[in-house]
Amino acid sequence: MIAxxxxxxxxxxxxxxxxxxxKYxxxxxxxxxxxxAVLYxxxxxxxxxxxxxxRLPYVRKIERSYRGEIKTEYERNVPDKTRFYGL
Structure with missing residues (x-):
């Protein structure tokens, strides 16, 4: 199983x-x-x-990435108009 x-x-x-x-x-x-840098x-x-x-001396700031919480599945509410413009 993937962690x-x-x-x-x-x-x-x-x-x-x-x-x-x-190494982290x-x-x-x-x-x-x-x-x-992006670190997982x-x-x-x-x-x-x-x-x-x-604690590292060269690190200024750390922010959490919200990429895993962004919705990546989209719904299509607009009807497909390609058949009206076909040859």
């Missing part, structure tokens, strides 16, 4: 030092220009991991 994961956006000051964030979870993306961690150990990451 439940939680995403965090980590804002940092030093890009080279921030590459070490992969799955490092999905790092932006050099905007100085942030197990949901059960998320609070402990966030506390440990917050």
């Amino acid at each position: 439940e994961r939680t995403g965090y956006i980590i804002w940092f000051n030093d890009w080279k030092a921030a590459r070490a964030l992969d 979870g799955t490092l999905h993306y790092m932006s050099r220009k905007m100085n942030y 961690v197990n949901a059960e150990a998320a609070e402990d991991t966030v506390r440990n990451v917050q």
Whole structure:
């Protein structure tokens, strides 16, 4: 069974030092220009991991990602008009 994961956006000051964030979870993306990283961690150990990451000297701010809570299934209420414009 796949473990439940939680995403965090980590804002940092030093890009080279921030590459070490992969030991705290799955490092999905790092932006050099905007100085942030997307880190996924197990949901059960998320609070402990966030506390440990917050103590790092190069971390400015940590935000929780709401990507898992956004609705991704859409309803189509508009009728399909392609058959009216066909050849």
